[in-house]
Structure formats: C-alpha cells, structure tokens
Amino acid sequence: MRDTNKIRFFLATLGFAAAVSFAVAQDAPDVGPHPPAPPVLMESHIGHLVGHSQDAKTDYRRYCVGCHGELGDGNGENAVWLDPKPRNFTLATFKCRSTLTGTLPTDEDLYNSIGRGFTNSNMPIWNTLSNQQRADLVAMIKTFSPRWQKEKAGDPIKIPAEPPVTIESIAHGKALFTKLECWKCHGPQGKGDGPSAATLTDSQDQPIRPYNFAAGKDDSRFKCGSTNQDIYKIFMTGVDGTPMPSFADTIQPNDAWDLVHFLRTLQVHRHGKENDVLKAAGGKIPDYHDKSSDAPAQPNGGN
Amino acid sequence: MRMGTQGCVRHKLAWLQSFAIAALALVFLILGTTQNANAIPAFARKYGLRCSACHESWPMLNYFGQKFKDNGYQLMNDRDSPIWQNPGYWPVTFRITPIWHRVSTGKVIVDSYPGGVLNPNSTIRRITTSGFDLSGLDFHTAGTLEKNISFYVLPSSDNTGAFHFETAMARLDNIFGSPWLNLKLGKFELDNLLSEKRILTLTGNGGVYQIYHFIPVGDGNIFGQMGDNQLGAEIMGHSYNDRTRYSAALLSSTDGNVGLPYGNAYTGFFTFSQAFDVGKLGVDRVGAYAMLGESPTYYFTAGATPMAGTGISNKSFHREGFVGQFYFGNHFDLQVVTQHGWDNAWFGQGYGDPIDVAGAPNNLPGTALPVGSQAPTWNGVLFEPHFVYSPQLIFIGRYETIRMSRQANGPDSAAPSASNFGNISTYTVGFRYNPFMTSRAGFAWHNEYNWLHQDGTGPTLGLGTANVNTSEVLMGFDFDF
Numbered sequence: 001m002r003d004t005n006k007i008r009f010f011l012a013t014l015g016f017a018a019a020v021s022f023a024v025a026q027d028a029p030d031v032g033p034h035p036p037a038p039p040v041l042m043e044s045h046i047g048h049l050v051g052h053s054q055d056a057k058t059d060y061r062r063y064c065v066g067c068h069g070e071l072g073d074g075n076g077e078n079a080v081w082l083d084p085k086p087r088n089f090t091l092a093t094f095k096c097r098s099t100l101t102g103t104l105p106t107d108e109d110l111y112n113s114i115g116r117g118f119t120n121s122n123m124p125i126w127n128t129l130s131n132q133q134r135a136d137l138v139a140m141i142k143t144f145s146p147r148w149q150k151e152k153a154g155d156p157i158k159i160p161a162e163p164p165v166t167i168e169s170i171a172h173g174k175a176l177f178t179k180l181e182c183w184k185c186h187g188p189q190g191k192g193d194g195p196s197a198a199t200l201t202d203s204q205d206q207p208i209r210p211y212n213f214a215a216g217k218d219d220s221r222f223k224c225g226s227t228n229q230d231i232y233k234i235f236m237t238g239v240d241g242t243p244m245p246s247f248a249d250t251i252q253p254n255d256a257w258d259l260v261h262f263l264r265t266l267q268v269h270r271h272g273k274e275n276d277v278l279k280a281a282g283g284k285i286p287d288y289h290d291k292s293s294d295a296p297a298q299p300n301g302g303n
Numbered sequence: 304m305r306m307g308t309q310g311c312v313r314h315k316l317a318w319l320q321s322f323a324i325a326a327l328a329l330v331f332l333i334l335g336t337t338q339n340a341n342a343i344p345a346f347a348r349k350y351g352l353r354c355s356a357c358h359e360s361w362p363m364l365n366y367f368g369q370k371f372k373d374n375g376y377q378l379m380n381d382r383d384s385p386i387w388q389n390p391g392y393w394p395v396t397f398r399i400t401p402i403w404h405r406v407s408t409g410k411v412i413v414d415s416y417p418g419g420v421l422n423p424n425s426t427i428r429r430i431t432t433s434g435f436d437l438s439g440l441d442f443h444t445a446g447t448l449e450k451n452i453s454f455y456v457l458p459s460s461d462n463t464g465a466f467h468f469e470t471a472m473a474r475l476d477n478i479f480g481s482p483w484l485n486l487k488l489g490k491f492e493l494d495n496l497l498s499e500k501r502i503l504t505l506t507g508n509g510g511v512y513q514i515y516h517f518i519p520v521g522d523g524n525i526f527g528q529m530g531d532n533q534l535g536a537e538i539m540g541h542s543y544n545d546r547t548r549y550s551a552a553l554l555s556s557t558d559g560n561v562g563l564p565y566g567n568a569y570t571g572f573f574t575f576s577q578a579f580d581v582g583k584l585g586v587d588r589v590g591a592y593a594m595l596g597e598s599p600t601y602y603f604t605a606g607a608t609p610m611a612g613t614g615i616s617n618k619s620f621h622r623e624g625f626v627g628q629f630y631f632g633n634h635f636d637l638q639v640v641t642q643h644g645w646d647n648a649w650f651g652q653g654y655g656d657p658i659d660v661a662g663a664p665n666n667l668p669g670t671a672l673p674v675g676s677q678a679p680t681w682n683g684v685l686f687e688p689h690f691v692y693s694p695q696l697i698f699i700g701r702y703e704t705i706r707m708s709r710q711a712n713g714p715d716s717a718a719p720s721a722s723n724f725g726n727i728s729t730y731t732v733g734f735r736y737n738p739f740m741t742s743r744a745g746f747a748w749h750n751e752y753n754w755l756h757q758d759g760t761g762p763t764l765g766l767g768t769a770n771v772n773t774s775e776v777l778m779g780f781d782f783d784f
Contacts, residue, residue, distance in 0.1 A: 058633045062694045063367070066353035066742055078351035078742050117380055122351050124378045127544040128366040130580045219480050221381075 040149060044107040044138035051107070051135030053143045059133055060140050067122065072144030082122050085206055092145035093203065093241040096224035101238040101246035103154025104147060110138045112225075119221040157236055159229055160253045165261050165273050167281040168288075173262025175288035176255060180247065185210040190266030203241040210244075213266035220267060231260045345394040345445060346371075347742035350378055354745050355694035359636075360735055361745045361783075362501040366578070366586055370545035375453035375476030375485065376446055384450040394446040400505060400749070402779030405433035409772045410761030427762055437462045438505065438779070441469070451476040455491070468561070470532055483540035490534045490559055494550035494574045496590055496626045497638050497687070499530040503699045506775040509731035509753030513703045514624075514642045514683040519711060520725035520760055522679060523655030523663055524646050526556040526570065526598040527620045533559050533572075546578040548590070556598040564658050566614025570596025576626065585630035593623040600654040600666035609657040609665050616666050618647035618654070624683075638687040642705075644680060648672055651679040651711025675716025680709040683727075695737040699751075704728045721759055729755040735781070747781040 044051035061070075069076040072089035079086050087094070096113045097105035114134045117125035126134065142148040163169065177183060185200060187193040190213030202208045211222065220226070224234050236256055238246030251259070264274035265285070278285065347354060354361045357368030364372065377383035385392065408430050415426040439462050445455035453476055459469035472489025492500045499512050515530025535554035541547060556568035576590025599614025624642040631637070649655070652672060657663040664670075683705035690698040705727045710720035733751030754774045761771035 055633075058693065062353070062355040066356070067351060078353075081348075081351050117378075119381050121380060122378075122382065124350075124352070124356075124367070124380060126367065128370050128586070130582070130586045132580075132583050133585070217480075 040143060042139045042142040042148060044111070044135050044142065046108050046111045046131075046135050046138065049131055049135040051132070051137070051139040053136070053139040056133070056136035056140035059129070059137055063126065063129075064137070072141065078122075083206075084121050084202075084208065085204060086123075088204070089141050089144035091203075091241075092147040095239045095241060096234075097154070097237050097240065098156035098233055099154025099237060100157065100248060101240055104151055106153045106156060107135075107138050107142075109153075110141055111135060114138070116221075116225065118223055120223070157233065157248065159232055159236075160257075162228055162232075162260075163254060163257050165277050167277055167286065169258040169261045170265055170274060170278060171262075171286050171288040172255070173258040173260065174285050175290075176251060176259045177262055180250065180259075185243065186213065186266075190214050190263070200243050202243075208242055213263060214268055216267045217269045218271055220270060228257075228260050228264070231263060232256055235259065345396045345443060346376065349388060349392065349394065349446065350382075351742055353694075353740055353742050354737075355740050359689065359691060360503060360694070360697035361737065361747065363503050364498065364501055366545065366588075370541070373485075373539065373541045373545055373548065374482065375451060375474050376455075377451070377453065377476065381450075383447050385447055386449075394444055396443045396783050398441045398443065398745075398781070398783035400438035400779045400781040401435070402438060402505070402749075402777055403433070403435050404506065404775055404777040404779075405431065406507065406775045407431040407773060410769070412762050438781075440464070441783075443783075448473070451478075481540075482543060485539045487537040487539065488535075490532050490561075491537065492532050493529050493552060493554075493572050493594075494537065494539060494548075495529060495592070496574070496576055496588065496628060497640050497685075500532075503689075503697065503735060504701065504731050504733055504751050504753070505749060505779065505781065506731065506751055506753040506777045508729060508755040508773060508775065509701065509733075509751060512640070512685060513705060513727055513729055513755075514640055514685045517642070517644065517681065517683060517705050517727070519646065519651065519679040519681065519707060521653055521711060522646055522650050523600075523653040523660070524598065524620050524650035525558050525656050525659070526565075526568075526596060527594060527622055527644070527646070528558055529572065529592075529594050529622060531559050533557075533570075534561070535570075537572075546580075546586075548574070548576050550574045554596070556596050562611075564611045565656075566599035566602070566612065566617070568596070568598045568614065568617045570594060570598075574626075578628075581630075584632060585636075587630055588626075588628040590626045591624070592626060593621065595619070595621045598655060600649045601668075601670075602657055602665055604665065604667075611658050614658075618649045620644075620646045620650060634691050636689050636691070638685075638689070640685040642681075642683040644683070646679050646711075648676045648678045648711065652676055673712075673716060675713045675719065677709055677711055677713040679707065679711040681705055681707045695740050696734065698734045699732065701731040702729070724759040726758040727755065729753065733777075744784045745782060749777070749779045749781045751775075751777045753777075 042053040065076055066078050067076040067082060067086035068074055068089060069079065074086040074088035076086060092104060094105045094109065097109045099105055099109070111134050114137055115125070115127045117123050183194050184196045185194045187197065192210040192212035194210065197210050200208050200210065222230060222234060223239065224230055236246060236248045238244055247256070261274050264270070264272055265278050357364060357371055359365040371378065410427055411430045412425050413428055415424050440460045442458045447453045452473065454473045455470050457468065457470035458466050460466045468490060470491055472487050472491040474485060474487040476485050478484040478486060492498060495515070497512070499515050502510060502512065504510050512530055516528045518524060533554040534557055535552050537550055537552035539550040550573065552572040554570045554572060556570045557563070557565055572592070572594045574590060574592045576588050578586050578588040581587050597617040597619040599616060600618050601614065601616035602609035603613040604610060622642055622644045624640060627639040629637045649666060649672065653664050654666050655663070657665045683703065685701065685703045687699070687701040692698070707723065707725055710722065710724055712718060712720045731751060731753040733749065735747040735749050737745070737747050739746065752774070754772065757771050759769045761769045763769045
C-alpha cells in the first residue's frame, strides 16, 4: 500500500473504532439511556429562568450521580464513604428552605443550595455552573419524588427588616437562647457541645452534630447561608430532616432578630457589628429585663 | 487484469474485515474486563466525587475542576484540611499508557546503498515504524498540607524510566481570606487556560500544543516555551465563582531546568480571563496572556567551552495572545488560542543555549550579527473542538497553524530564508472512551491520528521539495489509579 492509502486505511479504522465505541456506549453503564428517563418531566422557575429536567440528564450524571445516585435516593457509589450522607431526593425533605417546616422548598431554594454548597459536608459549591444548568438540575431533582407532582412548594416566609444591633437586643437574644433551650444541643457557648449533642440523629437515623458557632471565623458559613437573614430563616423554618425545629410559631419576628444578634456573638472569632457592640459594652452581656412584663429572664447562659 | 483488481479488492476487504473483528474483540474485551475499581485515587477518594465532576474528559479540566485547582485543590467546604482524612490517606496517583503506534516520518536522509557514505551517496525516503510501546510514567501527589496550604509534586519519567521533577511546588491559598491572592513557589505549569499538561491527545506531535513550544528554525531561544513547566513564583487570584481570573508569574529563564544552568535572567508570564454566563449555551471564557522575558546569549568560557551559570548579555523575547473557551450546550465546545511571537535577532541567529546544544554560537565580545539579521516574528492559532457525547466518550479535533511573519535571515542577508520557512500546520483527530466513570480510578481507551507538516525544513539533496510531513496513529489504554 502507498502511504496515502495507509493513512486512509488507518483513518478508516479509527472511524470504525469510533463508531463501534459510539454504538457500544449506548448500552454501557452510565453512557447510554441509563437510568431510564424519568416518567414525568419537570420544570423549575427561578426568576426569568425556566429549567427543564430533560436538559439536566448529562449534568446530573456528570456532577451529582456519584453521591446522590442514579435514582436520586442518596445511594451513589460514594455514599458509603460520606458523612453526612448525601440527600435522598426521593423523600423530598430538604434542609434549606424559605418555606415553613414540612412544606416543599421553592425552586429558588434548591437553586441557591446548589450554588452555595453545604459547609462541613462533601456537597461542593457548584457556582461554576451556568444559571441555566442549575435551573435544569433543580427540575431534575423534582423528578425523583412524586411529592412534586402532588404538592406545591410552600410560601416563603416574610423576613422583616433587621432592627439595629444593640446590647439590649443581644441580651434579649441570649435570654431567648436559654428559654428556647437552644443550649441543650448547641451548648451554652455555642460550641455544639450541649448535653443532647451526642444523642442527635437525623431522619435517616444517621448521627448528626449541632452547629458549632464558636469555630467560625470571618468566612464562616452556616449550612443554609452566611448572612443574618439566612440565620433568621434557618430557625424560623427549621432544618427539615434534622432535630433542628422551626420556631416560627414560638417567637415573634423582632424576637427572632434579637436571637440572631446573640448568635453572632457566639462566633467569637468573627469580626462583625454584633461583636463590636458587645465589645463597646465591655464584653459582657447584661441580664435581660423584660420591660413589658417587668419580669427578668433566666440569667443562665454563655458569655 | 480484471482478476488482479478483484484480488486486490478482496485483499483489502479481508484486511478491513480482520481489523474490524479485532477492533470489535477489543471493545468487548474492554467492556467485559473493566469493572468499578475498589481503590481510591488522590482527589476523588478525598472528596468522593467522580472524575467527571472536575474533568470535561479526564485529564482535561472543566470549569468546576479549574475552580478546584484555583482554590488550591480545595472544595472550600471546611473539609479540605488533611486532618479530616483517615490517617492512612495518601494522595498519590500514577498514570501510564501502554500504546500501539505507527509513526511515519518523511524526508529522512539515508544511504542510497548499504554502507554508503553520506552525500553524495544518499537518498531521501520516508521512514515508517510501528509497534507496541509505553508512555512515560507520572506519579502525581498533590493536595493540602493544611487548610489553604496546598502542594503538588510530580516525579515523572520518560518511557525509559529516567525521572525528573515535572512539578514541585507549594502554594499559600486565599491569603487574608481572599481568593484574589494566592502565592505559589516552585516548579509548576504556567497558568495556561488550555492546559498542555491536561491535553487529551498523546501522539508525539499531537500530544503537545505546537503553539506553546514553537521556536523558529535555527532560533536558539529555548526559554520562551510556555508549554514547559517553569521555575518561579506566581501570584494568582480569582473571583468566588472563578468567572474572573488573573495570574502573574516571575520565572527564572531556565525553561524549568534546575541548577541555575544559564544565567541571571527572568521572565514574566501574565494572564487575565473573564467568563460569561451565556444562557443555554453554558459558560464561555475569553482571556489574554503575555510572556515577556530575557535570557543570556553570552556565556563565559573555559577552554573555549561555555560555562554553565555564567550567562550574560541578555536579550529579550515575548509571546502574547488570546484564549477562548466557547461552549455550545452540554455536548460541544471549542477551545481557541492565538499567539504572536517575537524573538530578538540574536536568538534568531541561534544564540541562546550553548550549554545544552553543542556547537551553538556564543555571543562572545566583539561578535556581530550577520548582515540582514532580523528579529523573527510569527503568528499562530489553535482550534480544538470537542464533542462530548457523554462524560465517558469524547471526540477530539485540533488544528494548529503557525506562520512566520518575519524570518531571522531577512532579504538583505547572504542566504535569505523563504517567507514560509519553518511554517507549521498540524491536525489531530481522535477519541477517548472511558468504560467506567467512578471516583476510584481512570481508564480511557484512546485512539488518535496526527499529521504535521513543516515547510522547508527537510533535506532536499536536489530531490524535490524540502517540506516535511509526519504522521502518527496511536491506540492505547490510558489509565491512572
């Protein structure tokens, strides 16, 4: 054979091999139509974005399936190695919501969770994906549970404007921290070492640790965000699937803000307005005196 | 005559048939014998992510993998410190590729009869060799020493087992808590968005980006090769989502060679890029780079032999260009790199590296450039499209061309070069098929064809044009663990 013929021969061989790979790949694990397409196509709506579950199949397989599994049940090949375990989408129970406890999260809640990731877990920050990719993945997540076909997402809670941070609000927050028994899990100093901490399990009977406020520095994040609004949202909506309850029916919005201000002071290594106010007050939180009832709150607790 | 033609066709069909059977058998062999591995390679076992999370197709990074790298091999989820790992965790991965390849090189001077002496008893012919072979071996070890302190050490061998340090660096990440400030020190790959160290092709000419290594024919400047890992320090920063990136590196002009073999000369390498969310198309990135440096041309001599480490009389060079990473949905993308290069006229005349190149000219005092010498310049472009059928199957193409825009031996020189002397054109096609995709190991059935053409660099002996064509077909099992 002349050289040109040889080249053609090898190119033809290469093409043939590619075609064979392409054909074989149809039935290979993970490459072809496997798992079967979800029977219901879902959409997500985040602002002007419309996500389509069928457009997320490749991305789900590329980024998500190793942990969350092909069926979205949290049984990916890596799940056995991970702590905490990956979310089981078939239960449609989600930690980070703007909606009341027990309700489905909004599409935007899921969208934000994908982009934010989960600190102290193996869930990365997927903010390199395009907005459309994230919206499509939200729609894909909704295919795994029939709840999304039967129920609508809950209504987002309303977060009132944050009042100014004062030493009084911090003191009131500390009183609430004691009254609501937050310290039983999070510990009196917020170190996640309360008397109940070692006994906690999530809804899948997996051990779970309460958040350690004291470990955080300036870049500290919570499971569901990093801002004061996020903290407010966390304890007003609860963290579903964990022992962290919702306090929406227990405390009033302004009281909730006071609790936020106190929780920030538990982050002793963080530079923020709450710690500045506390420092200006001599570093000691005064006892809270309830002017409305003229009855003192319990003086126990940290700081 | 007719019978002969039929026989030839039958012969070809038989060849094709037997190759088809062999290829099919190979496919089934791969699919039948590869299962999910049980051990865990370096980063995947640390974070429990599949290869495809970080790699568009292993080893090429996607945007998430790029961010992971830019963060100092950290996911930034407060589990990055090795204190979170099992004490037995050892972040090592090795990679090697058993291959079969066929290399065909044109325009090789050989004796026209056995035992003949060089010219005039010479002829020019194409040499074609094929057989089973090995790639070199890489031992990657990388990760974090502590949160925000990362490292990467890569002892690498050629296919004879001769080792060197391809990479050895430590990096302070997120200095002052900011992703905009990271400091790297050691030997490392330059911040090329289209990484040659993560190239998807493996042939001799297709396994590198020509545009990253181009040196005009006869030019002595080995120091401007942005594809080679370099010794130096790099400041790099990026936005939280990695959409905006910059880097600035100060390098020794040694082309990564250790032991200060040349002289006191430095090179700077600078990049900037910005990515844009373009809706359903995905995320596209555009950027620019510049490499500006100088390196010695005069080395002190001892017994007329140039002495290592004594280089002075530095001359300058630069390369600059644009980079584009354009995605068109989940399955198709196009990577583009351009380059304009300029070397000082001294380099163009072969000055620069008499330490490694025996007989290379040394710019001794009193030396003058030949009449008609010019600073060589060139322009190049690289297009690399990918069709990602799935994270496990990728089709790769590449076309590169480099055109000289000014020759070192100009029109006024005694022997002016043709305007196209040294021009390069090359294309590569291939595909990589990963029979499995887990977080434990990587395996790709790799197939590739490369063709390279260079103008005017072959011998003529009065026997025709001096253009050289080389080609290579390669098939291999590329794996790491």
